[in-house]
Amino acid sequence: MIVAGLMSGTSADGVDVALANIRGSQHRLNMHLKYFETISYSPSLRKRVLAAAESGHVAEICHLNVLIGEVFATATLRAIERAKLKPQQVKLIGSHGQTLHHLPKPQREPGIGPVRSTLQIGDPSVIAERTGITTIADFRSRDLAAGGEGAPLAPYAHHLFFQHRSRSRLIVNLGGIANVTVLAAGAPLESMQAFDTGPCNMLLDAVTARLSNGKQTIDRGGRLAQRGHVDPTILRFLLSHPFLRTPPPKSTGREEFGQSYVKKLLERTRKRRLSLSDVLATCCRFLAHSIHNAQTWIADDIHEVVLGGGGIFNAALMSALQETFAPVPVRTMDECGSYSKAFESIAFAVLAYQSFHGVCANVPAVTGARHPVVLGTITPGHLRIKT
Numbered sequence: 001m002i003v004a005g006l007m008s009g010t011s012a013d014g015v016d017v018a019l020a021n022i023r024g025s026q027h028r029l030n031m032h033l034k035y036f037e038t039i040s041y042s043p044s045l046r047k048r049v050l051a052a053a054e055s056g057h058v059a060e061i062c063h064l065n066v067l068i069g070e071v072f073a074t075a076t077l078r079a080i081e082r083a084k085l086k087p088q089q090v091k092l093i094g095s096h097g098q099t100l101h102h103l104p105k106p107q108r109e110p111g112i113g114p115v116r117s118t119l120q121i122g123d124p125s126v127i128a129e130r131t132g133i134t135t136i137a138d139f140r141s142r143d144l145a146a147g148g149e150g151a152p153l154a155p156y157a158h159h160l161f162f163q164h165r166s167r168s169r170l171i172v173n174l175g176g177i178a179n180v181t182v183l184a185a186g187a188p189l190e191s192m193q194a195f196d197t198g199p200c201n202m203l204l205d206a207v208t209a210r211l212s213n214g215k216q217t218i219d220r221g222g223r224l225a226q227r228g229h230v231d232p233t234i235l236r237f238l239l240s241h242p243f244l245r246t247p248p249p250k251s252t253g254r255e256e257f258g259q260s261y262v263k264k265l266l267e268r269t270r271k272r273r274l275s276l277s278d279v280l281a282t283c284c285r286f287l288a289h290s291i292h293n294a295q296t297w298i299a300d301d302i303h304e305v306v307l308g309g310g311g312i313f314n315a316a317l318m319s320a321l322q323e324t325f326a327p328v329p330v331r332t333m334d335e336c337g338s339y340s341k342a343f344e345s346i347a348f349a350v351l352a353y354q355s356f357h358g359v360c361a362n363v364p365a366v367t368g369a370r371h372p373v374v375l376g377t378i379t380p381g382h383l384r385i386k387t
Contacts, residue, residue, distance in 0.1 A: 005349030010176025094352025148369030174311025
């Protein structure tokens, strides 16, 4: 069936829409990407989402939940039209939504015990109603209910499409948050490792916006960072964050690496009179080290690093990663026959396909859940699915 995968990451840039033709059963799937597009949020909407993630009040979050659903639905219909398809040809939508808050560490409540929580907005009822297509969303919550972190979820798709018989691979997603998946050569799904390593593009974007007084929102292509110099003192400060020393399973987001974190960083860089380029160069080196240091928790030797996500377009970050991992080769997903920018949205198309067929697609070894579960909740559309 053709499945639409929808994703907006921690950077809140917009909606990634992948239309994928998926076939197969259980954990043996074939996938062909038919179309991919990123539909950007308007600057005002992005600002509202980021503000809500840090300090949103209930009325704004309530409104944004439906508004983001409308944006996701519009983006889906636009992608379907541009792919020269009709909504009736798309059997499912898998929507990750827009994460506003993620609290995977248990908080004890009297009389109840440990409570883990997460919140992704983008009402699936709106998406299903506007498109007519059955929509599966809220993928993290069931894993959290089963005692897991609820993230990362893309590693399931990493195993399906990047597992190699003789080469151990480290799959790295350079999104708003960076996460790694360890695919030991020939190892089964159940033994896979994966976890978040810390911030990535969300840090670079926040630094760029703050130090340019909002004139720039991203360091396009990493051109500013390429002109800067790494400051060893600031690099040591960045590498001292306790999350980097926390053993997996672990996941993170703006709760740890949001505006308060950026504020502390920039207070230190001002005292050292660093330019925007110097701060970005130092951050790129920090990101490369934090990803490389993930090997602390990995038993196997890595033969190859495979990169995906928006960060592959940042030349300074790519160069830092290549230098840090040398002599281990660093490649992109595109060079391995897949789709770097589209992969996370493809992953949610895959997760929706598996949820619809009742296949458990969390990986307890990754998330820390007590057992495998079927992910997501299903909101039926108007269009009947023929199986």
